[in-house]
Amino acid sequence: NADTAMYKAKKAGRNNFQIYTHALNAALTERVTLEYNLRQAIELEEFILHYQPKVDFTTGKVCGAEALIRWQPEGQDLISPLKFITIAEETGLIETIGEWVIATACYKAKALQQKTGQYVPIAVNVSPRQFRQSNLANTIKKILAVTQLDPSYLELEITENTLIDDSSKFIETLHSLKKIGVKLAIDDFGTGYSSLAYLKDFPIDRLKIDKVFVSSIEEDPKNKAILKAIVVLGKSLGIAVIAEGVETQYQYDYLKSIDCDQLQGYYYSKPLPEQQFEQLLLNQIES
Numbered sequence: 001n002a003d004t005a006m007y008k009a010k011k012a013g014r015n016n017f018q019i020y021t022h023a024l025n026a027a028l029t030e031r032v033t034l035e036y037n038l039r040q041a042i043e044l045e046e047f048i049l050h051y052q053p054k055v056d057f058t059t060g061k062v063c064g065a066e067a068l069i070r071w072q073p074e075g076q077d078l079i080s081p082l083k084f085i086t087i088a089e090e091t092g093l094i095e096t097i098g099e100w101v102i103a104t105a106c107y108k109a110k111a112l113q114q115k116t117g118q119y120v121p122i123a124v125n126v127s128p129r130q131f132r133q134s135n136l137a138n139t140i141k142k143i144l145a146v147t148q149l150d151p152s153y154l155e156l157e158i159t160e161n162t163l164i165d166d167s168s169k170f171i172e173t174l175h176s177l178k179k180i181g182v183k184l185a186i187d188d189f190g191t192g193y194s195s196l197a198y199l200k201d202f203p204i205d206r207l208k209i210d211k212v213f214v215s216s217i218e219e220d221p222k223n224k225a226i227l228k229a230i231v232v233l234g235k236s237l238g239i240a241v242i243a244e245g246v247e248t249q250y251q252y253d254y255l256k257s258i259d260c261d262q263l264q265g266y267y268y269s270k271p272l273p274e275q276q277f278e279q280l281l282l283n284q285i286e287s
């Protein structure tokens with residue numbers, strides 16, 4: 001009867017609420033712990049960068065690299081950026097971590113030029129919050145001065161979601177960066193929420209086609225059409241196009257056939273520890 005039903009519902013509701021608060025507490029505790037550990041990681045300098053080669057389709061040679069952060073707590077396995085970048089962004093810790101990434105990548109790029117005689121641009125990921133930092137352009141300028149790296153060998157990868165913010169401050173930052181001479185790439189192109197208008201309004205040097213389009217071309221032929229359209233778009237705007245997440249010969253062949261400029265993906269190499277990336281550049285001179 002209705003009374004029993006009401007009683008049952010109330011009881012279930014209360015239980016659900018308890019389960020809910022329990023889960024919430026657990027999630028909160030986990031976040032607080034992660035934030036605490038991240039702060040420690042900054043103090044202890046537990047981050048490292050791996051470098052994933054970018055390859056030119058025409059020459060078949062390594063023409064750059066993307067620096068990708070990993071967290072290496074002492075005595076433990078590497079932790080993926082997917083596990084901590086979001087919380088670093090939410091807590092603002094990304095500003096400190098991001099500055100470390102840029103400085104380390106610039107220092108490495110310069111060292112690689114000196115050791116290997118090869119001049120390849122190194123790209124770093126810059127998250128939306130980091131990009132909105134009031135002093136980003138100045139920070140980068142200082143880092144370039146200290147490391148003596150030619151600005152054109154530093155590339156910033158930002159996502160379309162960063163570009164949704166079209167405040168005057170944001171546009172000012174974009175233009176200051178351009179004035180400094182660093183390159184700008186749109187990461188995960190095709191998956192964000194902004195309009196294409198920024199391609200004509202902003203000084204963009206490279207489009208990085210997101211791996212979702214590349215990984216499923218075999219199953220879904222529509223993705224081939226999308227890849228082709230992006231390559232044509234880039235060509236007609238004079239913007240270089242690189243495909244991310246290239247893993248198979250089939251994907252490689254298709255991208256080459258449509259005249260894509262560059263590739264990045266396991267097909268050629270996973271992200272490498274710095275020594276291995278350096279060796280790759282050295283081997284390339286000999287071949």
Ligand code: C2E
Binds near residue numbers: 085157266267
């Ligand atoms: P992203 O910038 O789009 O970087 C590409 C990701 O795809 C990397 O994952 C890379 O290891 C992975 N990848 C490359 N080739 C292949 C492939 O052939 N197949 C597959 N399945 N994956 C491939 P990773 O290193 O785990 O980084 C994930 C994301 O974390 C990055 O995506 C980027 O958004 C963020 N991230 C990494 N390092 C940094 C950093 O220093 N700062 C910030 N703000 N974000 C970072």
Ligand code: MG
Binds near residue numbers: 125187
């Ligand atoms: Mg990236």
Ligand code: MG
Binds near residue numbers: 187188208210211244
């Ligand atoms: Mg990407």
Ligand code: MG
Binds near residue numbers: 187188
């Ligand atoms: Mg990404």
